[in-house]
Amino acid sequence: MSTFELPCFDLAGFDLDRFVSETLAEDLGEGLPGGGRDVTAESVIPANARFTGVMDSRDAIRVAGLPVAAAFFRALDPDMQIDILVEEGAAVTPGTDLMRLSGNARAMLTAERSALNTVQHLSGIATMVRQYVDTMDNPDCTLLDTRKTIPGLRHLEKYAVRMGSGSNHRMGLWDAAMIKDNHILVAGNVGEAVRRARDAGVEDIICEVDRIDQIEPALAAGATRLLLDNMEPDTLREAVALVAGRVPTEASGGINLDTIKAKAATGVEFVSVGRLTQSAPAADIGLDFTPL
Template sequence: MIDFSLPGFDLSAFVRATLDEDLGLGLPGGGKDVTAESVIPATARFSGTMDSRDAIVAAGLPIAAAFFRALDPEMDIEMLVEEGAQVSAGTRLMRLSGNARAMLTAERSALNTVQHLSGIATMTRHYVDAMGNSGCVLLDTRKTIPGLRHLEKYATRTGGAKNHRMGLWDAAMIKDNHVLVAGDVGEAVRRARAAGVAEVICEVDRIDQIEPALAAGASHLLLDNMDVPTLREAVALVAGRVPTEASGGIDLDTIGPKAATGVTYVSVGRLTQSAPAADIGLDFTPL
């Protein structure tokens, strides 16, 4: 039994769909690992160790275990580090032993998941560290790979960020295209409030949009693509009436100064959009 759950995420369905994709289930000649089945005896057993070749924040290890257990329910799996642990290069993450074919068939799906999620968690931690002691909170965005949002946002949390909206349903976010249709920032916010939306995030890219957005009932201001002096001016004008969020083109070089302006949050799309996969390997030994 794998102890891992996320609201809205079906681990068993994800594991099954991922393995089925790799095995080519439903395709002509598919539904099997032709290499493992032709080369490895059905009764052969392996032991294996997953290790990190980089310094990382570990994320996704329970999901990797679920891949192996899906093909060998009796596989012996020992977690050697906790989720969210910051580990140095060369650290062993997981030890396992069981059916050799099952290990080889599940290997790539397990590694892909841990490499991707650990990469996101690691980049997130770099951004959190770059914010220093500003008291500002790092947010992720909806810039996620379709179908992987719950996992990728789990990885940013593991790295030290807080999730922004999970989707289109849990808050209104009024951006320039909404304003274009509504006519102005204040009218767009008023329409969202009139529709009964409790959480209304409004993007502003000019100082003169702040008061109309607040007067109409915005509960959160996204200060888009503002430089540091403008952010300071915006924060002073808002004066704590609602949370403020710096957003737009923020990288490791700019996040520190922007976080220090007094904004409540800084959001960074590249956490899920551009994080490189962590270098993690899995080595097997016949038993």
């Protein structure tokens, strides 16, 4: 079986070492009375015991997160031998071996849960994203995630979206304005809300509209993308025709596996789905050890 070099896992805005350290510290109870250790591994497993282990998928999945899992094991045993057996984003069948490990048994057992939790969660997202992309079946429309992410995991979850062949919407509140109904409520109307963002020097202004009559005021004020919210396919087609290519359009709201194909077929450039990160089930991935 082929192996792959451990990649440099470098995500802008994400500190892998800090994430690994803080996750392990949480599991070990560092800073709590009696904490800072794995009482089970310490009491049952000799300090010099060595294990070999194989991480495998029990489901058909898209793989994401193996370099992060490797970092957990290496944090506790820098000399651990780790072979990654599949590429990130790969589609694998049930029973596929994903990673092979050899090293200190205590380190493996202590890092096991954190490593598995991460790969199960990220692979679950990547798998759901790929399911949506395949169901959409539209190369002219891009599937986007949203900001509906678990606090502290946004960069990893959006990475998993990319591994599933989706794309990322804005990363946070800082990289684009997204004017929604509550902003419009305070500003008074769509046009005024967009004008305020434009006058503040914001370059990317996404404006949510849920009615056809909001489109022209938003465009006239300077919106650079329209988010067509909770519109049925016939209304989406009407909206796309009215926009006539002046700015990109995005369908959002009420989109699931039953509706995505029809909504993507209306001519919108993007479809955004919050459940990709909000509701993806964990992939069934296991890790079995053998004493050396």
